[in-house]
Amino acid sequence: MPEKNAQVNTDRGLPYERFLQFGPENLTEAELLAVILRTGTKEDSAVALAEKVLALATYPREGLLGLHDVSVEELMEIRGIGMVKAVKLKCIAELSNRMSRAKAREGICFTRADHVAEYFMEKLRHRDTECVYLLCLDAKGQLIREKKLSDGSVNMALISPREIFLEALKDKAVSLILVHNHPSGDPTPSRSDRELTENVAKVGNQMDIPLLDHIIIGDNRYTSFREQKFLI
Numbered sequence: 001m002p003e004k005n006a007q008v009n010t011d012r013g014l015p016y017e018r019f020l021q022f023g024p025e026n027l028t029e030a031e032l033l034a035v036i037l038r039t040g041t042k043e044d045s046a047v048a049l050a051e052k053v054l055a056l057a058t059y060p061r062e063g064l065l066g067l068h069d070v071s072v073e074e075l076m077e078i079r080g081i082g083m084v085k086a087v088k089l090k091c092i093a094e095l096s097n098r099m100s101r102a103k104a105r106e107g108i109c110f111t112r113a114d115h116v117a118e119y120f121m122e123k124l125r126h127r128d129t130e131c132v133y134l135l136c137l138d139a140k141g142q143l144i145r146e147k148k149l150s151d152g153s154v155n156m157a158l159i160s161p162r163e164i165f166l167e168a169l170k171d172k173a174v175s176l177i178l179v180h181n182h183p184s185g186d187p188t189p190s191r192s193d194r195e196l197t198e199n200v201a202k203v204g205n206q207m208d209i210p211l212l213d214h215i216i217i218g219d220n221r222y223t224s225f226r227e228q229k230f231l232i
Contacts, residue, residue: 015047029054029063036088041080049080053089061122067093069126111141113224116177116215124181124217132180134164136173137212144171159196161203168209176204178214185219189230197225 015031024032033050040046056074057066067089075086108115116135124131132150135143147167149159168176178200182188189197197214204211214225225231 033064033089033092036092037085039080044080049078052078053081064093064096068097108143109141110135110137110143110177111212113213113215113222113227116179116213117217117222117224120179120181120215120217121220121222124179125185125219127181128183130180130183132159132178134167135177135179136168136171137175137177139174141175144173161196161200164200165203165207165209173209175210175212176200177212179217181217187216187218187221187223189214189216189223189225194230197231201231 015027015034018027018031019035027035030047030050033053034040034046037046037049037053040049044052053067053075054063056070056078057063061069070093072083072086072090075081075089076083081089108119110116120133129152130150131148131152134147134149136145136147138144149163149167164176164178167173178197180193193214193216197211200214201211211231212226213231216223
């Protein structure tokens with residue numbers, strides 16, 4: 001079933017033709033989205049509709065990456081964007097975000113706290129809930145996998161070292177890093193942050209899978225347990 005107010009095929013020609021003639025790299029973000037949206041409304045072409053969608057993405061993340069922070073409900077407030085199109089747009093935003101992070105990952109030295117913090121900064125610093133990640137590294141310090149351990153209201157004391165090392169063994173990790181955010185923007189470690197770090201480091205030493213660092217992301221700043229000599 002076509003979405004309400006959809007204009008069937010009449011405005012899709014230009015972006016498609018430009019794609020075929022000049023290639024995707026020469027299309028604007030609005031034109032690229034218009035190809036995905038396919039149709040506009042009686043009032044707006046697909047490109048004009050796409051421009052309204054992109055306008056929802058505001059500083060500090062604008063354009064396609066900024067759509068990651070726009071909700072389905074906000075998208076559906078635009079006339080001509082129904083549930084189907086809103087879901088498609090959110091999937092495009094997630095793909096864009098993952099591709100950006102995959103590209104950024106290629107040049108990262110995961111044994112450097114500033115590199116790891118930069119990699120996670122934009123992803124975590126604006127979140128209003130705590131999110132905890134486990135990074136499993138190989139013998140060269142390269143990332144094998146990042147695993148989200150918890151998302152929401154986190155009590156760090158309840159995160160089990162057993163769960164962490166089961167994941168590490170599954171990936172045959174040689175070393176580990178923990179990363180999480182503080183929604184307050186202040187990356188100063190709490191008591192439970194310190195207790196978890198001590199417990200994981202202790203088990204890691206026993207299992208010969210050392211915890212290299214625990215990095216807390218704040219608002220444009222971070223704390224590294226290793227840099228602060230909390231973890232040696």
